[in-house]
Amino acid sequence: MKQTFADLFKQIDSKLHSIRCLSLTTEDGFSVFSQTAGSFKVEDDKLSAVTSSLTALGSAAAKQLIGAKFESTCIETNEGLMFMIKTKYQDKPCVLSLISGNDPNLGQIRFYLNKLAAYLETAKLSAANDSQPQK
């Protein structure tokens, strides 16, 4: 049986604990997969557009100010963080994003999201359970 995005959500949640959302979006802002936990709600379209824009702005800043290649960007809040990283899925440029719980560990999030981003570049996931909340 093929792996689903929900399976990946469960796996990463078991490592990071209490993540609220994991999402894969095309670079131009279309949702591919999205998974939320419990009562956490986020509009797919809005999440996709925001991650796409922030990643593009991060890329522009990396290139034009640092002269380097963009890898990831992070928004820290008083209730957790949102981490975005570039990846590919089925040869299409995408953005993988994660919204953490209240007590995030940025180092761990970066490590596991990097691993997941690398995995997605060659993965072919089943479409089942797309955009469904986890119980």
Add this chain to the structure above:
Amino acid sequence: MHKKVAFIGSVGSGKTTIIDNLSSINTVNTDVESSVDIGKEMTTVGIDYGHIVVDQETTLGLYGVPGQRKFSFIWDFVKDGLWAVVILVRNRDRESIHELDHLLDYFDIQQHMPCVIGITHVDSESGESTIKKIKSTLQPRGLNLPVYTIDARDKECANLIMRTLIAIEESQ
């Protein structure tokens, strides 16, 4: 004084191109590869930014926003404190003309503010019917804005737009 000019309009209407053409600095560009067929390879998902020095006292910041409505949160960044607005409409494109109506509302375009409409992609077909449709969109709103057919790739066309905005302000 730094003045903000917004370039708005539907997808593929030439906003990135005209800003590239006008800017005296290398523009900040947030184009990415489009994953759906929108009639072009790249699309803007963040903000395009360019800059013009008019004289010792005045600089213009050129802000291009994504055409797709789902990126309207970016429109909100740009909307505040605008000095002028340039609206680009694709020639003979029903969606682009329809979008004009939405943009006039969203950016609260009023007769007193410098605003110009440019019709792009007029290479092979006349822009007359598009001009008529635009005028019929503007008329019920009591707007009488300059409407030009332009080539966004042509520096002279781009300069004409900017000169018109300055002339509108000077005439008030």
